Amino acid sequence: MIATCWHCGEALPPDPPHANVGGIRYAVCCNGCRAVAEWIAELGLADYYRLRKGSAVRAPDPRESAESAAAFLRPELSRHLVRARADGTSEAIVLVDGMHCTACCWLIEQTLGRLPGVVEVGVNAGARRARIVFDAKVLALARIVDALGRVGYRALPLDRDALDDIRQRETRAAQKRLAVAGFGAMQAMMYASALWFGAFDGVDDVTRDFFRWLTLLATTPVVFYSAAPFFAGAFRLVKVRRLGMDVPVALAVGLIYAGSVVEIFTGGPDVWFESVSMFVFFLCVGRYLEMRARHHSGDLTDALARLTPVFADRVEADGTLLRVGAFELVPGDRVVVAEGGSVPADGVLETEQCRVDEALLCGESTPRQKRRGEALCAGSIVAGTPATMRVTRVGADTAVAGIVALTTRAASSKPRLARAGERAAAGFVARVLVLAICTAVAWAIVDPSRALAATVAVLVVACPCAFALAAPAAVTRALAVLTGRGVLVVRPDALEDLASVTHILFDKTGTLTQPAIAHDRTIARQGIDRDAALAIAAALAQGARHPLARAFVADAPAALPAVDARESAAGRGIGGVVGGRRYRLGRVDYALDVERHPSHVKDAVVLACEDAVVLADDGGVVAAFHVDERLRPGAHAAVARLVRAGINVTIASGDARTRVEAVAQRLGVAAWKARQSPTDKLALLASLRAQGARVAVVGDGVNDAPMLAGADVAIAVGTAADAAQAASDIVITGQLEALAEARAIARQTLSILRQNRRWALCYNIATVPLAALGLVAPWLAAIGMSVSSLAVVLNALRIGRGYQRRATNETAVAGESVDTQRALA
Amino acid sequence: MTSLLFLIPLSILILVGAGAALFWAINRGQFDDLETPALLPLLDADAAESGDASERPS
Numbered sequence: 001m002i003a004t005c006w007h008c009g010e011a012l013p014p015d016p017p018h019a020n021v022g023g024i025r026y027a028v029c030c031n032g033c034r035a036v037a038e039w040i041a042e043l044g045l046a047d048y049y050r051l052r053k054g055s056a057v058r059a060p061d062p063r064e065s066a067e068s069a070a071a072f073l074r075p076e077l078s079r080h081l082v083r084a085r086a087d088g089t090s091e092a093i094v095l096v097d098g099m100h101c102t103a104c105c106w107l108i109e110q111t112l113g114r115l116p117g118v119v120e121v122g123v124n125a126g127a128r129r130a131r132i133v134f135d136a137k138v139l140a141l142a143r144i145v146d147a148l149g150r151v152g153y154r155a156l157p158l159d160r161d162a163l164d165d166i167r168q169r170e171t172r173a174a175q176k177r178l179a180v181a182g183f184g185a186m187q188a189m190m191y192a193s194a195l196w197f198g199a200f201d202g203v204d205d206v207t208r209d210f211f212r213w214l215t216l217l218a219t220t221p222v223v224f225y226s227a228a229p230f231f232a233g234a235f236r237l238v239k240v241r242r243l244g245m246d247v248p249v250a251l252a253v254g255l256i257y258a259g260s261v262v263e264i265f266t267g268g269p270d271v272w273f274e275s276v277s278m279f280v281f282f283l284c285v286g287r288y289l290e291m292r293a294r295h296h297s298g299d300l301t302d303a304l305a306r307l308t309p310v311f312a313d314r315v316e317a318d319g320t321l322l323r324v325g326a327f328e329l330v331p332g333d334r335v336v337v338a339e340g341g342s343v344p345a346d347g348v349l350e351t352e353q354c355r356v357d358e359a360l361l362c363g364e365s366t367p368r369q370k371r372r373g374e375a376l377c378a379g380s381i382v383a384g385t386p387a388t389m390r391v392t393r394v395g396a397d398t399a400v401a402g403i404v405a406l407t408t409r410a411a412s413s414k415p416r417l418a419r420a421g422e423r424a425a426a427g428f429v430a431r432v433l434v435l436a437i438c439t440a441v442a443w444a445i446v447d448p449s450r451a452l453a454a455t456v457a458v459l460v461v462a463c464p465c466a467f468a469l470a471a472p473a474a475v476t477r478a479l480a481v482l483t484g485r486g487v488l489v490v491r492p493d494a495l496e497d498l499a500s501v502t503h504i505l506f507d508k509t510g511t512l513t514q515p516a517i518a519h520d521r522t523i524a525r526q527g528i529d530r531d532a533a534l535a536i537a538a539a540l541a542q543g544a545r546h547p548l549a550r551a552f553v554a555d556a557p558a559a560l561p562a563v564d565a566r567e568s569a570a571g572r573g574i575g576g577v578v579g580g581r582r583y584r585l586g587r588v589d590y591a592l593d594v595e596r597h598p599s600h601v602k603d604a605v606v607l608a609c610e611d612a613v614v615l616a617d618d619g620g621v622v623a624a625f626h627v628d629e630r631l632r633p634g635a636h637a638a639v640a641r642l643v644r645a646g647i648n649v650t651i652a653s654g655d656a657r658t659r660v661e662a663v664a665q666r667l668g669v670a671a672w673k674a675r676q677s678p679t680d681k682l683a684l685l686a687s688l689r690a691q692g693a694r695v696a697v698v699g700d701g702v703n704d705a706p707m708l709a710g711a712d713v714a715i716a717v718g719t720a721a722d723a724a725q726a727a728s729d730i731v732i733t734g735q736l737e738a739l740a741e742a743r744a745i746a747r748q749t750l751s752i753l754r755q756n757r758r759w760a761l762c763y764n765i766a767t768v769p770l771a772a773l774g775l776v777a778p779w780l781a782a783i784g785m786s787v788s789s790l791a792v793v794l795n796a797l798r799i800g801r802g803y804q805r806r807a808t809n810e811t812a813v814a815g816e817s818v819d820t821q822r823a824l825a
Numbered sequence: 826m827t828s829l830l831f832l833i834p835l836s837i838l839i840l841v842g843a844g845a846a847l848f849w850a851i852n853r854g855q856f857d858d859l860e861t862p863a864l865l866p867l868l869d870a871d872a873a874e875s876g877d878a879s880e881r882p883s
Contacts, residue, residue: 122854172851179847183840214833
């Protein structure tokens with residue numbers, strides 16, 4: 001077990017600072033984390049550490065947050081972010097990055113609630129948003145953001161329009177409908193049971209009619225309020241001449257209700273109010289669960305807010321820097337982006353040169369060198385020197401906004417399956433309707449007084465309840481099972497699609513691989529241990545934001561030596577004093593300090609270091625590290641299982657040919673494409689689909705988002721940029737291997753769904769003729785309906801039984817980890 | 826049987842009252858977050874302590 005920071009879970013330096021929490025000293029990685037941990041304890045919120053499910057975010061740089069706080073005081077910004085309320089208080093909404101679990105949610109609520117001037121705090125763990133009502137005279141928005149920063153979260157204030165949250169309205173409406181349906185169904189059932197017992201014992205007509213009117217009273221709001229979305233949905237479907245599930249449901253609810261009302265007025269023998277209200281209640285439960293799963297996935301507004309920074313450092317007329325809101329920028333402004341900062345708008349580089357990490361936009365795994373006059377895209381990260389740029393496009397005109405918009409469009413034009421199940425149910429309902437009409441006509445000839453009763457009995461018995469429940473029951477169960485295995489299904493339809501997938505298209509960087517140091521190609525100077533060299537390099541790299549630096553830290557041994565006199569040179573490398581010796585880590589010319597020691601260039605080792613990361617001291621090269629990509633844990637097993645299952649696996653990447661080929665060979669994938677732009681990928685997808693393939697796309701970056709949106713099934717991996725997640729149908733938060741399992745469970749779900757439908761059909765075939773002959777009593781019909789529904793639900797609970805933790809096979813896991821430890825050659 | 830004439834309207838009144846109360850609670854956002862409150866019972870004992878701690882000037 002490696003010693004890690006008590007607060008953020010990162011590796012500890014050799015002589016770590018300690019945080020004093022409740023009298024116990026815990027080792028933490030840096031003073032920032034110590035401050036956060038002690039602050040949390042001082043607020044009396046140390047319970048957070050007991051309840052949380054994941055590590056916190058590393059503490060932010062205090063200087064950085066002070067500057068941002070100053071920017072929040074600008075009236076332009078607060079007008080944009082804060083809404084004044086009628087009672088004199090103000091209201092703002094922030095997106096909280098780093099919120100993992102309900103413990104985080106609780107911590108945020110407690111922290112904000114204790115700030116003076118805060119009136120009300122609402123934290124939504126699913127949406128990762130916090131709504132704060134506060135007194136602007138006492139408390140500034142900056143204090144709120146700062147307070148969140150101090151407990152370790154990054155707060156992104158959202159445009160005040162975000163306060164009108166569609167999701168919140170939707171949730172509340174669904175809850176009210178569910179409540180009405182629940183109350184109504186309970187009451188209707190109670191009155192109906194009195195009627196049933198009355199039917200056994202004999203009851204006078206007045207009492208019977210009294211109870212019927214009561215049942216009508218209880219059922220009417222259920223039908224007209226709770227079931228309203230089904231009627232609206234059915235109306236929309238009929239208008240475009242399609243038969244979805246809403247049509248039979250609305251038809252059944254409407255007809256049974258209308259039939260029962262007619263029964264009351266004509267004094268017929270039976271009413272079916274309790275059946276219809278129970279039916280609506282079950283449907284509302286299913287819809288509500290589906291909606292909650294959907295809301296957990298976040299939306300595109302949030303995605304864009306995460307990708308682009310809130311602030312920009314604008315160069316004023318007098319040459320000074322002023323931190324302003326990114327939305328305030330106009331084309332022509334000059335902006336300075338700090339090292340490690342993200343570009344606030346599209347623009348043209350004015351600095352001589354800089355290195356830019358555009359992984360989000362083009363999938364390139366290494367930062368690209370840009371020269372004066374080249375274009376910079378909003379959302380990319382400046383990896384080296386601070387860069388000055390002239391803004392050319394802002395806000396909705398930027399490339400990243402374009403990609404997000406493209407994603408939205410592609411998502412709305414997604415080819416929806418004409419779902420077989422719905423068609424079957426619709427066809428079934430059509431047949432029941434024909435049968436009901438036949439029954440009505442036949443009884444009208446034989447005995448007109450019993451025509452209506454028999455017709456409605458047919459509808460009740462054959463009510464598509466089991467049919468309507470078959471899909472939600474199976475899907476809800478499958479969603480729960482998959483969530484437990486780290487697979488989040490955002491669009492429930494995706495299960496059906498996943499089961500029938502024939503091709504899977506993988507993105508490479510970030511999906512199948514992650515950058516890593518190639519240990520077997522590390523060259524070290526004579527007499528120096530490779531691991532010692534790596535430890536020094538990692539110590540230097542710690543805290544740097546460059547992706548390569550992160551790879552060093554990830555690979556480092558537990559205890560790192562202390563570093564003094566850190567220095568960092570503009571996109572070329574970092575340096576510092578370790579154990580009394582001066583080291584430099586970076587590109588070969590920087591590490592060797594060529595300007596001061598030109599003789600080093602002739603060093604034989606240097607030639608071998610052309611594209612390596614070099615660690616050097618004053619005596620020359622200490623070690624040269626080659627950076628390769630390492631397969632993500634589970635990638636090999638996932639691909640192998642998919643191939644065994646007969647799926648065609650293709651890798652499409654924006655990266656260089658050699659790198660893609662290496663990964664493809666390693667995974668045993670024959671089909672791969674390198675240097676693919678987002679457009680190329682979309683074309684590849686289109687050509688596969690033109691050949692009749694059903695394609696799932698697995699990706700992570702924003703550049704995958706259009707391809708994800710156009711796929712039959714879009715799957716994002718857990719580290720995925722949020723735009724990709726918003727466009728995706730399925731998000732894998734755990735191991736990639738879960739993908740193969742998810743497919744198996746999806747297939748099982750479909751087979752159980754088919755069983756359920758077959759069962760519903762058999763039940764109906766057996767009972768409908770009896771009802772048509774007028775032989776089924778109303779209570780028997782209602783019980784029959786409930787039993788058939790219950791059978792459907794119980795059958796659905798079997799989903800996931802056969803796949804319980806198969807991956808815990810010891811040898812398989814051990815083999816896999818050895819596999820992934822070996823860097824790709 | 827005549828008691829029904831009194832009891833049933835009463836039950837309906839109570840039902841309508843319960844429904845109205847629930848709607849009020851939903852509109853006040855009490856059901857917006859169904860996850861955080863699940864943790865609160867675990868904290869009862871400590872919450873009292875932490876309340877004291879927070880009164881310390883910080």
